[in-house]
Amino acid sequence: MFLQQIANALALGAVYSLFAIGFTLIFGVLEVITLAHGAVFMMGAFAGLIAVTKFNAGLASTLLASMIVPGLAGYLIDLIAVGPLRKRKFHHLAPMIATIGCATIITSTYQGIFGAEAYRFPFDFVPSTSYDIGGIQLTLLQLIIISISLFLMVVLIFFLNKTRWGKAVRAVAENPKTAALLGIPVEQVFRLTMSISSAFGGAAGVLTGLNFNTIHTFMGGPILHRGIAVIILGGMGDIRGAMAGGLILGFSEILSVAYISSDFRDAISFGLLFLILLVRPSGIFGKVIERKG
Amino acid sequence: MLKGEYITKDFGGLRVLGDVSFEVKAGSIFGLIGPNGAGKTTVFNIISGLLKPTSGRVIFNGKDITNRPPYEITSYGISRTFQNIRVFREMTLLENVLVGMHRLFSYSTFSMFFDLPKKRSEEKDLRAKAFEILSIVRLTEKADLKAESLSYGEQRKLELARAIATEPKLLLIDEPAAGMNPAETEELMEEIVHINGKGYTICLIEHDMKVVMGICSHIAVLNFGELIAEGSPDEIKANQEVIEAYLGKEEWSA
Amino acid sequence: MSELITSFWQTYNTLFYTVFVHGMLALSIYITLSCGQLSLGNAAFMGIGAYTAALLTMKAGLPFGISLIAGGFLPAVVALIIGIPTLRLSGVYLAMATLGFGEVVRVVILNMKITGGSLGLNGVPLKTELWHLVLVMGILIYFFIKLKNSRFGRILEAINEDEVAASVMGIRATYYKVWAFTIGAFIAGVAGGLNAHFTFFISPREYGFEPAVDILTFAILGGTRTLWGPLAGSTILTILPELFRFLGPYRLALNGIILVLVVLYLPNGIVNRDTFTNLKNFFKKEENA
Numbered sequence: 054m055f056l057q058q059i060a061n062a063l064a065l066g067a068v069y070s071l072f073a074i075g076f077t078l079i080f081g082v083l084e085v086i087t088l089a090h091g092a093v094f095m096m097g098a099f100a101g102l103i104a105v106t107k108f109n110a111g112l113a114s115t116l117l118a119s120m121i122v123p124g125l126a127g128y129l130i131d132l133i134a135v136g137p138l139r140k141r142k143f144h145h146l147a148p149m150i151a152t153i154g155c156a157t158i159i160t161s162t163y164q165g166i167f168g169a170e171a172y173r174f175p176f177d178f179v180p181s182t183s184y185d186i187g188g189i190q191l192t193l194l195q196l197i198i199i200s201i202s203l204f205l206m207v208v209l210i211f212f213l214n215k216t217r218w219g220k221a222v223r224a225v226a227e228n229p230k231t232a233a234l235l236g237i238p239v240e241q242v243f244r245l246t247m248s249i250s251s252a253f254g255g256a257a258g259v260l261t262g263l264n265f266n267t268i269h270t271f272m273g274g275p276i277l278h279r280g281i282a283v284i285i286l287g288g289m290g291d292i293r294g295a296m297a298g299g300l301i302l303g304f305s306e307i308l309s310v311a312y313i314s315s316d317f318r319d320a321i322s323f324g325l326l327f328l329i330l331l332v333r334p335s336g337i338f339g340k341v342i343e344r345k346g
Numbered sequence: 347m348l349k350g351e352y353i354t355k356d357f358g359g360l361r362v363l364g365d366v367s368f369e370v371k372a373g374s375i376f377g378l379i380g381p382n383g384a385g386k387t388t389v390f391n392i393i394s395g396l397l398k399p400t401s402g403r404v405i406f407n408g409k410d411i412t413n414r415p416p417y418e419i420t421s422y423g424i425s426r427t428f429q430n431i432r433v434f435r436e437m438t439l440l441e442n443v444l445v446g447m448h449r450l451f452s453y454s455t456f457s458m459f460f461d462l463p464k465k466r467s468e469e470k471d472l473r474a475k476a477f478e479i480l481s482i483v484r485l486t487e488k489a490d491l492k493a494e495s496l497s498y499g500e501q502r503k504l505e506l507a508r509a510i511a512t513e514p515k516l517l518l519i520d521e522p523a524a525g526m527n528p529a530e531t532e533e534l535m536e537e538i539v540h541i542n543g544k545g546y547t548i549c550l551i552e553h554d555m556k557v558v559m560g561i562c563s564h565i566a567v568l569n570f571g572e573l574i575a576e577g578s579p580d581e582i583k584a585n586q587e588v589i590e591a592y593l594g595k596e597e598w599s600a
Numbered sequence: 601m602s603e604l605i606t607s608f609w610q611t612y613n614t615l616f617y618t619v620f621v622h623g624m625l626a627l628s629i630y631i632t633l634s635c636g637q638l639s640l641g642n643a644a645f646m647g648i649g650a651y652t653a654a655l656l657t658m659k660a661g662l663p664f665g666i667s668l669i670a671g672g673f674l675p676a677v678v679a680l681i682i683g684i685p686t687l688r689l690s691g692v693y694l695a696m697a698t699l700g701f702g703e704v705v706r707v708v709i710l711n712m713k714i715t716g717g718s719l720g721l722n723g724v725p726l727k728t729e730l731w732h733l734v735l736v737m738g739i740l741i742y743f744f745i746k747l748k749n750s751r752f753g754r755i756l757e758a759i760n761e762d763e764v765a766a767s768v769m770g771i772r773a774t775y776y777k778v779w780a781f782t783i784g785a786f787i788a789g790v791a792g793g794l795n796a797h798f799t800f801f802i803s804p805r806e807y808g809f810e811p812a813v814d815i816l817t818f819a820i821l822g823g824t825r826t827l828w829g830p831l832a833g834s835t836i837l838t839i840l841p842e843l844f845r846f847l848g849p850y851r852l853a854l855n856g857i858i859l860v861l862v863v864l865y866l867p868n869g870i871v872n873r874d875t876f877t878n879l880k881n882f883f884k885k886e887e888n889a
Contacts, residue, residue: 086692088699134860143867146638146691150820151863153813157856164849274809278700285696320707323700330697331685394768420770432765434758444751445758448770451751455779458750459743465750512770 056189058307064195064264066303067202072257072276073283073295074206075250081290082226082246089130089152090254091277092159093123095270097255098262099163102172112179116201119259120252127251130155131244139243156273164270171269179263198260205256206296209249213292222246226290275319282322286329288339297337301325347372347547348393348424348516353402355388355571362388363571365402370516370564375538375548377562379555379582381591384568386551387429390518394426395419406516421449423515427505427522429551435494439485439504442493443476446511450475476511483507483537499530506537516547523554535561559583567591614798615842620733621795622838626818626830627740628787631780633824635756636763637691639781640812641682641698642788644705645675647807649789650796651715654724657797659714664727664797671793672786679785680778687777694781702808709804720803721796728798736790744827756780810852817859823869832871 076090101119104110110118134151183192191199213219224232225242233239261276262268283302287294306321329336348370355363363385370376378386391397393404395416403412411419425446434442450472457465480486483503488496493504502522509517519538523531531554539561542548552558558565559579567575567582569591575582582588609616625642632639653671656662662670686697709715716722747753758766759773767773796802814837822833837855844851862869 086696134864137864141867143863144636146636146695147863147867149638149692149695150816151860153816154856154859154863157810157813157859158853159856161849161851161853161856165853275703278703281696281699285693316711317707320704323697323704326697326700327682327685330689330693334685334689334693396764396768415772416764416767417770417772420768426768428765432762434761434765436761437754437757441754441757445754445766445771446769448751448755453751455752458746458752461746469750508769 058311060189060191060195062304062307063300064198064303065307066300067199068257068260068264068299069279069283069302070296070299071202071205071253071260072280073287073299074209074292075253075257076280077284077287077290077292077295078222078246078250078253080284081292082222083131083135083148083243085135085148085152086281087130087135087152087247087250088149088277089156089159090251090280091273091275092156093126093251093254093273094258094261094276095163095273096123096126096159097252097258098268098272099167099172099258099270100255101259101262102174102268105174105178112197115259116256119255121255123255123258124248124252126159127247127249127254128244130251131247135247136240136243160270160273167270169270171267173266173268174263194263198264201256201260205253209253210292218242218245279322282326285326285334285336288336291336291338294336294338347407348549349403349405350389350393351403351405353389353392353404354400355385355392355397356400361571363392363399366568366571366573367402368566368573368576370547370549372515372547373542373545374563375542375550375561377558377565377579378549378551378568379553379558379565380568380574383570385571386568387520388571389568390426390520390549390551393419393518394424420512420514423513424518425509425512425514425516426518427502427509427520429520429524431498431501431505433493433496433501433504433508436492438490438492439480439496439507440473440476440489442504442508443479443511444472446479446508447472447476447513449512479507479511482510482541498525502526502534503537506541510541510546514546516549517541518549518551520551521553522550523552523557531557615839617728617730617733617798618795619835619838620737621791622815622818622834623737623831624740624791624794625788625815626822626834627744627827628784628791629815629819630824630827630830631744631756631784631787632694632777633819634760635777635780636760637687637777637781638695638816639698639784640695640809640816641679641701642784642815643807643809643811644698644702645679645785645788646792646795646811647702647705647709647802647804648675648678649792650802650807651709651721651792652789653793654721654796654802655714657725657727658721658723664732668790668793672790675789675792676782676786679782683778683781684774687781688774694777698812699809702812706804706808715804718804720801720805722801724796724800724802726798726800728794732794736794740787741827748827752776752779813859814855817855817862819869821858821862821866821869823871823875825868825872829869829871833869836870 072094079085079087097119100122101115104115104118134155135148138148138151179194179197181192183190213223221237221242224237225239229239279302283298284295286301287298302322302325305325306318309321310318350366350368353363353366366389378389380386388397392399395414398413403410406422406424409422411422434445451468453465453468477486477489480489483506485500485503493501496504523534526534535557538548550562562579565577565579565582566573567588574587574591575585625646629639629642649671652674653667656667656670657664682697682701686694710717755771755776758771759776763773818834818837819830821837822831823829841851844854
């Protein structure tokens, strides 16, 4: 029974990690907490749904759609809301508030278009076969979710470490002023980061939609505060932290549902968050926060 | 009065301060000088509690104040100004000074809400006192103006007034003469000596050698995070290492 | 004439009451914003206050006033518990911690039997009258006016402007941030109690993230320099949607658009520090004309 839960936890954790990676990347590079990440997650789920139901797309195209649409949204958010705030020196909370506004716009618009009901993927979009791997029963769906998540994470890490743009992103994350002096187009890097991160959020969205076979316009909310818990748990701005934190949260939720009660599952993330804030606010991989004079 | 013992500060792999030890005697004006980036403001940040040293201790009047939070250190009697002036720009001068006098206020929320005598008398008395402090730096006519309307030099004076308002025993002043013309600098030197005369011990970071040599009784020199010399102005002027450290810098004027 | 007033009142009295409640909520977030912190939990505090007060009048038969005050105290206690570990960190942490807090409250309410769970609480006695709202609002306004020229007001403003400089002045920032946050929670709780006793029915859905964003928008639109800003913002944003009812769910998108536009182009909100000077000058010109 416990082994079985591992499969569930891995699938859940993988998606949480995927979501959190985008979130933490934006914080690491732009130093902004985007509260629109839940909204782009929801956009990805719907984009995938439409790709399948209206365009009969296969898995790969669906995934692509679920990343491109939110990616564009992320680009626009930076273009219209977050970007202009960089040039004017406003209150440090201003960008966050702007992303809240963007989230509301996106969510309400989708609610106007799609209403409040839950949508499903077509019945056999992913055949319900399961495999036995080392004593654990993994459904094809779970395998797909875990492998796609892993794949995307590997691609991202490769991008960040081996490509020119990826290294530019890391340089800007380290120090934007220095990066600018080195000739790196910092504004474009910011936009790129927002786009990539939102794309990852969207991928997490469609995978979650597949995992629970439920897509609705309110799904951005619950994932958002789980994402926050994950990045604080893992350390803000740290990708390893997002991955580790996502898995930890996934396991915590599955195990608590299995062994304690399912009633409080939604509160687990907050409990973890609170615990970390009490004990080690910088998170697992975070640097200890110091004040400067 | 203030002793730094083997203070070391590392930022990641970078050693910003290495085994810095010094002593500030009560009643003196102590100068902390050195080329840009030598670590002088870092020393101030560590003393005032904004940074924790990697190792070493800060002792104030016999009490170990290392690693204590800033508000607590202020309560022991240490106050400071900042290199890049951090007055509360949207508050009036009087309010800035009143914030400095935070320690002297004690009325409760309850008193505030019901306008109790304790609140009224504290506000009245401390406002009068704040006005007096503004008169020390000659800014009383602008008392009700917002701090941001002040000139650069005036803002520096306000910061000084605010620091004095905390009723410190030791005042850390960070580059007060930066951006000042010779006349303002003269005035500044007089003010600092005047304040010192009233019993405040002063520790001064400054690049302008005229000021340093003119008013400091004791000087410590930092270079690349290390203490390279300590002594009276004459001793420092003659010190070969110090001269080399400053070689080529325009601030040097013996 | 009096018939017109009576029928107007019958149609719009709930709206009128809601304007007051929203004003109180806007003030509850204003006090935390005024020291540079963002709380997204005030709707949840409102919910705790609403349920506490409603249950006390319904099940324990306590007098209205006592229920209201208790309904303010419970959220305040919770705020203390959440606030102390969170507020010693930078402003962003409170926002993130309170974001998820609404979920916790929702989950707890859903799982307690006495709260009626997901069906909500039905039959809350209609006890709130206009004079209650006016009285509480009056007390709040008085409190904020007293705050402005007191040491507490100065401390909050100093922390907001430059927390580091404030700490060096001897201000224990965490203490005062918690103080502000707790008072905000108390105000939100009382507002919740008042609200419950004229809406007859409450459910966990009303106290989640979206209402919290609304409250934030009230304050940001109105301007956080003075207490009148949030009141102006909440009044406008409570009445305006009534005019835009025909937009349906898109109406909320309007709130989002307003939020973004205000943050970008009107960062100090509608009622900012120049408003009063501008008004004075305007009237002076009229005199001289």
